[in-house]
Amino acid sequence: MKIRKHLETLPPYTPIEPFEVLSARLGRDPSQIVKLDANENPYGILPSVRAALANMDFPHIYPDPESRALRGALSHFTGVNEKYLLAGSGADELLDLLMRIFLEPGECILSCPPTFGMYPFDAELNGAGCIEVPRKADFTLDMPSILKAVEEFKPKLLFIASPNNPDGSLIQPAVLDELLLLPLLVILDEAYIEFAGEDLGVSISRIREVPMRENLIVLRTFSKWAGLAGLRVGYGAFPEWLMPILWKSKQPYNINVAASVAGTASLANVGELVELVEKIKRERTRLVSALQEIKYLKPYPTQSNFILCQVNGRDAAELKSRLAEEYGVFIRYFNKPGLRDHIRISVGRPQDTDILIKAMKDLSG
Numbered sequence: 001m002k003i004r005k006h007l008e009t010l011p012p013y014t015p016i017e018p019f020e021v022l023s024a025r026l027g028r029d030p031s032q033i034v035k036l037d038a039n040e041n042p043y044g045i046l047p048s049v050r051a052a053l054a055n056m057d058f059p060h061i062y063p064d065p066e067s068r069a070l071r072g073a074l075s076h077f078t079g080v081n082e083k084y085l086l087a088g089s090g091a092d093e094l095l096d097l098l099m100r101i102f103l104e105p106g107e108c109i110l111s112c113p114p115t116f117g118m119y120p121f122d123a124e125l126n127g128a129g130c131i132e133v134p135r136k137a138d139f140t141l142d143m144p145s146i147l148k149a150v151e152e153f154k155p156k157l158l159f160i161a162s163p164n165n166p167d168g169s170l171i172q173p174a175v176l177d178e179l180l181l182l183p184l185l186v187i188l189d190e191a192y193i194e195f196a197g198e199d200l201g202v203s204i205s206r207i208r209e210v211p212m213r214e215n216l217i218v219l220r221t222f223s224k225w226a227g228l229a230g231l232r233v234g235y236g237a238f239p240e241w242l243m244p245i246l247w248k249s250k251q252p253y254n255i256n257v258a259a260s261v262a263g264t265a266s267l268a269n270v271g272e273l274v275e276l277v278e279k280i281k282r283e284r285t286r287l288v289s290a291l292q293e294i295k296y297l298k299p300y301p302t303q304s305n306f307i308l309c310q311v312n313g314r315d316a317a318e319l320k321s322r323l324a325e326e327y328g329v330f331i332r333y334f335n336k337p338g339l340r341d342h343i344r345i346s347v348g349r350p351q352d353t354d355i356l357i358k359a360m361k362d363l364s365g
């Protein structure tokens with residue numbers, strides 16, 4: 001039986017391996033693994049969230065298809081009325097949902113690499129294409145080339161991560177304003193916004209503008225700042241006209257009971273999460289200084305919970321694999337256009353930084 005033609009040649013997305021798989025593969029106890037490759041929260045979930053999960057009332061009953069409890073809490077948290085909010089099984093589900101809603105075979109999205117790899121992947125999965133307009137060397141957007149590409153290829157959707165993964169830079173407000181004048185939907189991916197600025201990213205985020213605009217979507221996630229990567233909880237704010245289409249296109253039970261309980265309980269304890277985010281930001285400062293001392297690394301400025309570094313004068317792939325095999329330290333390695341010989345390191349706990357930096361120094365010689 002033939003599968004759909006465009007899937008025959010689609011290369012698979014390479015996901016990050018979880019603790020238990022790494023642990024089995026390396027023969028190392030999970031406690032001996034320093035996992036700095038997927039920008040997860042190293043402190044895990046709050047004790048109150050763990051307790052809420054242990055005391056779930058109705059795990060045997062299908063979840064609320066409208067995720068009302070979670071969306072109510074999100075409305076309070078974001079200041080956006082819940083009629084504009086939709087939750088997803090991670091921001092990833094919402095990315096795919098948008099592509100499924102908007103893209104006819106042969107149409108395209110616009111993405112500005114280096115950036116999150118799921119944008120082109122999901123477009124191609126849905127039989128569409130991705131026009132790529134590379135960022136400049138300092139990771140800012142190349143506006144003249146974006147304008148040209150929009151005119152020439154008429155992409156329907158433009159995806160911008162801010163802070164951007166993998167470099168951690170924010171889009172300038174005036175640049176976003178310019179993008180919002182284009183004849184397309186702008187999807188602003190704020191997966192890491194809580195690490196930017198001083199106030200969980202509140203004063204930087206553009207989410208509260210969504211109800212006033214027709215072509216801005218803001219995506220968020222609990223995976224990074226709230227430590228729920230394994231439970232898959234994301235959300236987005238969407239223009240009002242799009243909401244009925246989203247409601248009818250999503251899987252009815254996309255947010256499972258555990259995800260909803262964990263998301264709601266996290267928002268009930270935002271103060272504690274802020275403390276963890278602040279801890280991570282303090283550790284980020286320490287990690288940047290320590291990385292600056294390693295002579296073969298050039299770390300870039302970041303507003304997120306990861307640090308991109310250029311590796312100079314040595315093989316970055318070998319560095320990555322030696323850190324993993326000899327020290328149980330996992331980082332992300334890139335070797336693609338704009339990111340030749342680069343590594344991305346998630347900010348961990350102080351003890352994770354100590355192990356990483358010692359290993360990096362050992363490997364200097």
Ligand SMILES: Cc1ncc(COP(=O)(O)O)c(C=O)c1O
Pocket residue numbers: 038039089090091092093116161164165189191220221222223229233234
């Ligand atoms: C920029 C960006 N957007 C979205 C996601 C996906 O988030 P989620 O775990 O909510 O699917 C990630 C995860 O790495 C990301 O880096």
